Amino acid sequence: MATLTQTLVQVRRKGLPRPGRLTYLTLTAIAFFSAFPLYYSAVVGSLDNSALGQVPPPFLPGGNLIGNIERVFTTVPFATALINSAIVATSITVSVMLLSTLAGFAFAKLRFRGRNGLYLAVVATMMVPTQLGIIPLYMLMADIGWIDTLYAVIAPNLVSAFGVFFMTQYLSAALPTELLEAGRVDGCTTFGLFWRVVLPLARPAAAVLGMLTFMNAWNDFFWPLVVLTPENPTVQVGLSAISSGYSVDYSFTLAATTVATIPLLVVAMLFGKQIIQGIMQGALKG
Amino acid sequence: MIRSWLYRADVKASPYAYVLPFFLLFAALGAFPILYTGWVSLHDWSLLEDQHTFLGLGNYAELLGDSYFWNALFNTVSILILSTVPQLLLALLLAHVLNGRLRGQTFWRVSMLLPNITSVVAVAIIFGQLFGRDYGVVNWFLGLFGVGQIDWAAGTATSHIAIATMVIWRWTGYNALIYLAAMQAVPQSLHEAAIIDGATSLQRLMKITIPAIRPTIIFTVIVSTIGGMQMLAEPLLFGGGQPTGGNDHQFQTLTLYLFEAGFGRFDFGYASATAWLMFVVIVMAAGINYLFVRRIRSS
Numbered sequence: 001m002a003t004l005t006q007t008l009v010q011v012r013r014k015g016l017p018r019p020g021r022l023t024y025l026t027l028t029a030i031a032f033f034s035a036f037p038l039y040y041s042a043v044v045g046s047l048d049n050s051a052l053g054q055v056p057p058p059f060l061p062g063g064n065l066i067g068n069i070e071r072v073f074t075t076v077p078f079a080t081a082l083i084n085s086a087i088v089a090t091s092i093t094v095s096v097m098l099l100s101t102l103a104g105f106a107f108a109k110l111r112f113r114g115r116n117g118l119y120l121a122v123v124a125t126m127m128v129p130t131q132l133g134i135i136p137l138y139m140l141m142a143d144i145g146w147i148d149t150l151y152a153v154i155a156p157n158l159v160s161a162f163g164v165f166f167m168t169q170y171l172s173a174a175l176p177t178e179l180l181e182a183g184r185v186d187g188c189t190t191f192g193l194f195w196r197v198v199l200p201l202a203r204p205a206a207a208v209l210g211m212l213t214f215m216n217a218w219n220d221f222f223w224p225l226v227v228l229t230p231e232n233p234t235v236q237v238g239l240s241a242i243s244s245g246y247s248v249d250y251s252f253t254l255a256a257t258t259v260a261t262i263p264l265l266v267v268a269m270l271f272g273k274q275i276i277q278g279i280m281q282g283a284l285k286g
Numbered sequence: 287m288i289r290s291w292l293y294r295a296d297v298k299a300s301p302y303a304y305v306l307p308f309f310l311l312f313a314a315l316g317a318f319p320i321l322y323t324g325w326v327s328l329h330d331w332s333l334l335e336d337q338h339t340f341l342g343l344g345n346y347a348e349l350l351g352d353s354y355f356w357n358a359l360f361n362t363v364s365i366l367i368l369s370t371v372p373q374l375l376l377a378l379l380l381a382h383v384l385n386g387r388l389r390g391q392t393f394w395r396v397s398m399l400l401p402n403i404t405s406v407v408a409v410a411i412i413f414g415q416l417f418g419r420d421y422g423v424v425n426w427f428l429g430l431f432g433v434g435q436i437d438w439a440a441g442t443a444t445s446h447i448a449i450a451t452m453v454i455w456r457w458t459g460y461n462a463l464i465y466l467a468a469m470q471a472v473p474q475s476l477h478e479a480a481i482i483d484g485a486t487s488l489q490r491l492m493k494i495t496i497p498a499i500r501p502t503i504i505f506t507v508i509v510s511t512i513g514g515m516q517m518l519a520e521p522l523l524f525g526g527g528q529p530t531g532g533n534d535h536q537f538q539t540l541t542l543y544l545f546e547a548g549f550g551r552f553d554f555g556y557a558s559a560t561a562w563l564m565f566v567v568i569v570m571a572a573g574i575n576y577l578f579v580r581r582i583r584s585s
Contacts, residue, residue, distance in 0.1 A: 001367060009431065019386040027383060031397040038400065040423065052421050099360045107303035118305060127508075131516050131541060132565050133319030135326060135548050135558045140319065143334075156315040159308045189302045217407035219518050223539075224548055236407040240519075243411045244527025250415050257408045263446045264403045272396035279399075279460065280467035 006241055038261065043070075045255035051248060060169050068255035072242075076230070077231060078256060081238035088234060089217035090225075095158040096213045097206045104167025105198045109175060119168065126159040133228065142228055152227040153234065157217060163209055166282055170199065171203035208278035215264060235260045314349050327558035334552060345559035357535050358543040359567065361446065366514040366571075367523075368450035369457075374506060374564065376458050381465035382491045395466075399460030409452050410523035417448045419525075439524060445537040449520045459504050468502035469495055485544070504579045508572045514567045541562050 043058065046065035051058050072078050106112070107119050137156060138147075146152040175198060183193045221236045228234060230241035239260055243253045268275065327346070330339040349355050384394060401409070416423050417438040425435050438448045472495060480490050496503070518541040521531045529546035530540025538546075544564065548557030 019383070019388060022385065023383055023388070027388075027394050028486060030380065031394065034397050034400050037409075037412045037455065038404065040398060041408070041417070055426065057421060057423050057426050099311075102304045103308045106301045110296070110301040110304070112301035115301070118309070122308070125316065125513065128316075128320065129516055129565060129568055131518075131544070131563050133316065133323055135554050135561060136319035136322035138548075139317065139326075139554065140315075155311075158315075159311045161308075161312070164308055168330070190296050194304075215403060217417075219407075221405070222545075224408055236405055239405075239407045239411065240527060243407075243414070243523055246453050248414070248526070250418075253411055254415065257411050261404055261408050264405070265400070268396060268399065268403045271539065272399065273392055274398060276392075276395050276463060279463050 003123065011158055024123045038265075041254045041261075042258045044250055047251050049249060049251050051103075064251065065255060065258075068251055069259055071252060073255045076238060076242055076256075077233070078238055078259070081233045081235045084150060084233065085218055087236040088150055090213050091154050091212050092157045092217040093214045096160045096163045097210045099159050100167045100209060101171075101202050101206055102164030102194070103164045104171050104202070105175075107164070107168040108171035109177065109198075111178060121162050122161050124148065126165060131222065137223075138226055147227055148229050148232060152218075153224050155221065157220070160213065160284070163213065166209050167202065167205060168283075171202060175201055176203070180185065208274055208281075211267065211275055212278055212282075213266070215275075218264060302415065320421045321394045323561050326554055327562055329555045331555035331558070332552055333554060338555070341555065344439045345556050348564065349556065349559050349563060354535055354538070355543060355563075358531075358538050361442075361521075361535075361537055362515060362517065362529070362541075363571075365446050365449050365453070365509065365517065366535070368446055369453035370398055370507070370510045370514055372450075373454045373458050374461060374503075374510065376454070377461035377465055378491070378496070378503075379505075380458065380462040381469055382487070382495060384462065384466050385495075386487075387467045395463065399463055400459070402460040404456065406456065406519040407523065409456050410520045413448065413455070413520075417451075418549045425585075439532060442536040444531060449517075449524060449537060451522075452520045453514065453517070457510070461510070463504055465499060465502060468499035479538045500579075504576060507579050509562045511572050511575050512568055515564070515571060518542060518545060540567070568581045 001026075014086075038061075042065070043061050044052065045068055047058060047062040048064050048068075102121075107115065107122075110128060125214060141147050141152040146155070180193055180199055183197050188196065219236060220234075221240070222236045224237050225240065228237050230237065233241065239256060303530070306418070327340060328340060330341050330344070334509065353372065384398075386392065404412075418426075419425065419435060419437045421440075422438075422440070426432075428436070436444055436446045476494050477490055478500075480494060517539050521537045521539050521542055522545070524537065525532050529538070529542050529550050531542050539561070541564070544557050545558040547553050547560055
């Protein structure tokens, strides 16, 4: 009985018990498996190809990373690919952030006929597989002469149902209706409310949405592969072009892969906490 | 008078202006192509010819008679099961561990997220190297235990395992975060009461956590199914960029099959029919999984 009371007091005072060593050992192992492929691709990217045939395989970086990266930039249009990806991802991110906040504001706080039905339509479209429309979308882009241009990559991604959903959920909870009413009394138009009240308040959620959108756009592959050529690619299309074929030059390819992954790793290191919050918030409401 | 009219117009009509950009762009570049796919699928429609002969359901009949279509369906489902089941079980365990009172929460969470941030193309390339026949780390490691060199890409089972590994690696941490979000909403008092009753950590996971986060589990199973049915990059790059998915089509997925018809042969009618059949299969798979997972109950 005494021990039970003790446990009770302990649980009440400190919450759940602290996990033991085994837990940390497991987590360390999982963190190792998460990081190892990335580490190893940088290792291979820093060797020359002859070193790859060794047994056991080399696990420490060599001195050829800069040389391999130079080779990547001189033999394939990798600089173009990086610039193209930056343009594509930035345009899509700005558009999705702005249009999602606009629509999210209307769905969360404005009253209009058909609101619930329209919102339901937005949520339903999140589940529709995008590849279903890829053939007519390609025909459309061919008709207007956008094949092999960045417009074709950007246009279909300018809006995101997930973005509208995410901003609606956030603004319903974070935007006090009294604040909007006070604004109305002071003579604000609806757009004035959006500009002066909603946008500043929406900033934290819009930033998270922006990061998620940027990463998705940077990593998008199927559609850019269909509409672009290896001469004018995005990063992912460029990577797939140099990794294709029967004998792959791995130190070359993985040096390029490392360069393409670094920007996202930097984002993850700087904003990891916010990205994780964003994923977890999106999930809770899903 | 005019002012009050303007005010009313602003309040009544302007909300539509805010949602209009989304619906306009979605209608033109999302909904229209999806519906038009159905129309194209009824024709002999190729990029190179202006004449589009109406075939009725001809493309569908041809599709259902093609053994490579059934092969692609089998491969897709096989890779889907091999990747989703271990991935979600692992994610549940991981989330349960992360839900404890850990030191360094952010560090662990960010490290779980690293694979998900890596692009799918990079993942496929990196694992293509790891699973290499001659110089791959996986074969070297297995060799330490006396396993002979495996040609991962050559066999049906081995290629499916290699591809499933890529998916598991990329998505386990992400799903763990989603489970963790749901687990944090489970009242702490339930766990406290269970600890006082002497329940172990595993018992708490099975008896309290899993029943409590059932909706989230259903959600992840369905999202993983929809995503897995559309897999393209991993098998495409694992096969050296060939849409056949290996010499014997041993790891050609449905999307690769569609890609081969649409952008290899530019047979748009046939590819559109594939897209619609794929959609039906995805809805069926998601439905079956929903019925299956719904059976998780609190005991």
